[in-house]
Amino acid sequence: MSSRSMDAVDGQEPRWLSDDELDAWLSYVASSTLLEAALDRQLQRDAGMPHAYYQILAMLSEVPGRSLRMSDLAAITQSSQSRLSHAVSRLECNGWVLREPCPGDRRSTLARLTDAGFEALAAAAPGHVSTVRHHLFDRLSCDQVRQLREICNTMLQGLAADPEQAKRPGPRR
C-alpha cells in the first residue's frame, strides 16, 4: 500500500497513498473492523442476532406499518437482495418478521416486523446503543461528531452512485 516496498511493473504508475493518507487508512481499517466486531459480539451474545439483522429490524420499526418492500429494505440496509432474502428467512423462523404479498405488484414481497420482532428489538436496543456510545460517541467531541458525519456523507455520495453497485450480470443462456 505504501510506495516504499512496492513498484509498479506496468506502465501506469499508480498514485500511492501519502504518509498522512496511509496513516488515516490504517487507522480507519483497524477501527472499523474492531468496532463492527464489537457490535456483532455484543448483539450476538445479548440478543442472538448479528448487527446486520438488528439494522433490518430497526429500519422496519421506523417505518409506517412497520413494513417495507424487500427491495427498499435492502436499499436502506445497504444489503444485497440475496443477503436480505437469506436474512429475512432467518428472521421469519424467529417469528420476528413476516413475509406477505405486495398489493399492486405481484413481483414484490413485503417484509413486516411482527410484535415479537418489535419486542426483540426493544430488548436489544439499550445494550446496543450503550455499546455504540461506549466505543464511539462517548469518546468524540461535538465537532468530531459533525466531522464524522460530513466525511461519511461525502463517501456515501460516491458509493451510492457506484456503477458496480447496481451491475447485475444476466443469465448465460
Place this chain on the structure above:
Amino acid sequence: MSSRSMDAVDGQEPRWLSDDELDAWLSYVASSTLLEAALDRQLQRDAGMPHAYYQILAMLSEVPGRSLRMSDLAAITQSSQSRLSHAVSRLECNGWVLREPCPGDRRSTLARLTDAGFEALAAAAPGHVSTVRHHLFDRLSCDQVRQLREICNTMLQGLAADPEQAKRPGPRR
C-alpha cells in the same frame, strides 16, 4: 435507536443518541458497509482474494523477512487467531504464504510471504489503492484526512483495550 419510537421497559432509561449522533451513526454504518463491500468486490474480482486476505499479505510484505508469528499477524490485522488460521490455510493452498516452525518457541508458528504471494500482492495493489482513492481520499480535504485519522485513533484506544476483545473462555472440563 432513536428515542422517538422506543421506550425502555426496565428501570434504567438508556441514554439514546441525539439527533446529531444518530445522523452521524447512520452515515457511518452505511458508508463503512458500502466501502467494505466495494473493496471486497474489487479485490475478489481482480485478484481473487477478499480485503481481509489482502491485508494479511500486505502486513507480511512490510515486515523484515516477510515473516511473522501467527499471533502477531493476527494482532496487526485485527483478526482472531481462528480467523487467521483459516485464512492462512487458504493462502497456503494458493502458494502465497508458507507456515514454518518458530525457532525458540515451539508453540508458535511463523507465516512467511512467498515470492508468488508477493507478486500476487504487487499485482493487486494498484487496483486496490485506486479503489481506496476513488471512494475515499479523492473526496476528502487534507483537513478531513487528519480529522478521520484522529477520530479513528480515538476509537482505537478504546477498542484495543476492550476486555471483551481478549476474553477467551476456557474449556469445559
Place this chain on the structure above:
DNA sequence: CAGTAGAAGTTGAACTCTCAACAGCCTGGA
C-alpha cells in the same frame, strides 16, 4: 397485442468467519 428487456425475489453452492473445544508448549511458584 406480442415480444422483450428489465425489475423483484429466491435458491444452492462455495466461501469466510465465529465459537467452543482441544492439544501442545512454556513458566512461575509451591
Place this chain on the structure above:
DNA sequence: TCCAGGCTGTTGAGAGTTCAACTTCTACTG
C-alpha cells in the same frame, strides 16, 4: 522438580454472505 495455568495455534460445526442462475411478473416498444 513439578504441575497448574496461561499462551499459541488448530479444528469442525454452524451461521452469514456472495455469486450466479433461475422464475415470475411488469412495462416498454413496435
